[in-house]
Amino acid sequence: MQIIDGKATAAQIKQEIAEEVGRMVQAGRKRPHLAAVLVGHDGGSETYVHNKVLACEACGFRSTLVRYEDDVTEAELLACVDRLNNDADIDGFIVQLPLPRHINKQRIIEAIDPRKDVDGFHPVNVGRLAIGLPCFISATPLGIITLLQRYHIETSGRKCVILGRSNIVGKPMAQLMMQKNYGDATVTVCHSHTANVKAECREADIIIAAIGQPGYVTADMVKPGAVVIDVGTTRVPDATRKSGFRLSGDVCYDEVSPLCSYISPVPGGVGPMTICMLMLNTLKAARGGVFDR
Numbered sequence: 001m002q003i004i005d006g007k008a009t010a011a012q013i014k015q016e017i018a019e020e021v022g023r024m025v026q027a028g029r030k031r032p033h034l035a036a037v038l039v040g041h042d043g044g045s046e047t048y049v050h051n052k053v054l055a056c057e058a059c060g061f062r063s064t065l066v067r068y069e070d071d072v073t074e075a076e077l078l079a080c081v082d083r084l085n086n087d088a089d090i091d092g093f094i095v096q097l098p099l100p101r102h103i104n105k106q107r108i109i110e111a112i113d114p115r116k117d118v119d120g121f122h123p124v125n126v127g128r129l130a131i132g133l134p135c136f137i138s139a140t141p142l143g144i145i146t147l148l149q150r151y152h153i154e155t156s157g158r159k160c161v162i163l164g165r166s167n168i169v170g171k172p173m174a175q176l177m178m179q180k181n182y183g184d185a186t187v188t189v190c191h192s193h194t195a196n197v198k199a200e201c202r203e204a205d206i207i208i209a210a211i212g213q214p215g216y217v218t219a220d221m222v223k224p225g226a227v228v229i230d231v232g233t234t235r236v237p238d239a240t241r242k243s244g245f246r247l248s249g250d251v252c253y254d255e256v257s258p259l260c261s262y263i264s265p266v267p268g269g270v271g272p273m274t275i276c277m278l279m280l281n282t283l284k285a286a287r288g289g290v291f292d293r
């Protein structure tokens with residue numbers, strides 16, 4: 001069994017990005033610039049956005065954080081998106097989710113210029129991904145496919161089961177895993193109405209668990225030799241930690257890991273790759289975008 005070290009892989013890629021930025025600046029080009037919009041004070045979102053700002057520093061990017069309180073209006077947020085769309089120095093930006101209930105999330109996402117949508121959430125990017133055109137790809141699925149590639153894990157022709165059908169992970173992951181130029185695998189997506197999830201998983205060469213239920217994948221669901229990727233990051237109370245919580249994956253790591261050929265742990269697996277892929281998307285945006293190649 002080999003542990004997939006997302007932390008080390010992400011550090012390596014950030015180093016590669018920083019070197020590329022160094023060459024761009026040497027050549028007289030401006031630094032890539034990522035902006036993040038954060039609404040309210042959700043603990044998880046605060047941490048993610050803070051880590052995104054730190055990653056920008058590590059990569060040599062400029063970063064801008066735009067903050068609003070929970071009572072921001074949709075019109076104010078749309079005006080902010082419009083400003084960022086038209087700010088020539090900003091190569092890409094994200095609006096951190098979740099948003100307060102009174103804001104129509106989809107309306108905000110659709111207001112973002114697809115050429116600056118480094119999250120890959122705009123329907124133009126989602127649609128382009130579906131038909132195999134160059135586009136911004138959602139960072140978590142892109143991070144997973146990158147880990148599989150960097151560990152030389154064969155996916156072509158293999159059976160891949162994805163647990164979860166979210167717009168951010170499950171659906172784009174299924175697109176990437178089935179596409180010729182990426183996973184080239186046979187893909188099954190399981191969700192809350194799947195008849196027999198255990199049986200589907202037992203057939204899988206690769207399991208990608210993204211349902212947000214701690215310990216959902218147990219040993220009896222995993223074929224010996226399978227590759228298991230854990231996308232879960234549920235905060236569970238833990239009085240022994242200074243923060244008062246720890247991150248729990250979707251996989252029962254202790255009982256599943258001995259069965260696997262490869263497994264990604266939580267923390268230190270997929271998580272660090274997500275922010276790193278956001279940096280890569282921002283670099284691509286700064287180098288002229290992804291649509292016209």
Ligand code: GUN
Pocket residue numbers: 094095096097098119139140168
């Ligand atoms: N909330 C959870 N994950 C993400 C992400 O990748 N991007 C944004 N904008 N919000 C998120």
